[in-house]
Amino acid sequence: MRKRVMIEEPWCRECIRTGVSPPRRTTVADHKRNRAEGGANVRENYQGLCDPHSKAKTAKEAARARWRNRNAD
Numbered sequence: 478m479r480k481r482v483m484i485e486e487p488w489c490r491e492c493i494r495t496g497v498s499p500p501r502r503t504t505v506a507d508h509k510r511n512r513a514e515g516g517a518n519v520r521e522n523y524q525g526l527c528d529p530h531s532k533a534k535t536a537k538e539a540a541r542a543r544w545r546n547r548n549a550d
């Protein structure tokens with residue numbers, strides 16, 4: 478799946494969305510909605526991201542996971 482995403486989305490989607498110019502190359506096939514939050518392993522749930530955007534998103538997801546754990550019971 479990673480290969481397919483990188484071929485179909487050679488430039489980071491988040492760079493394009495936020496107007497980073499020039500956009501950086503896709504290096505990561507990211508789950509838009511991650512597995513912990515119920516995201517599926519289907520093409521529609523993947524997006525190409527560059528390293529910095531992937532790391533920023535992962536950090537946000539980790540913060541949400543901590544919040545969920547704190548509020549679990």
Ligand SMILES: [Zn+2]
Binds near residue numbers: 493497526
């Ligand atoms: Zn990016």
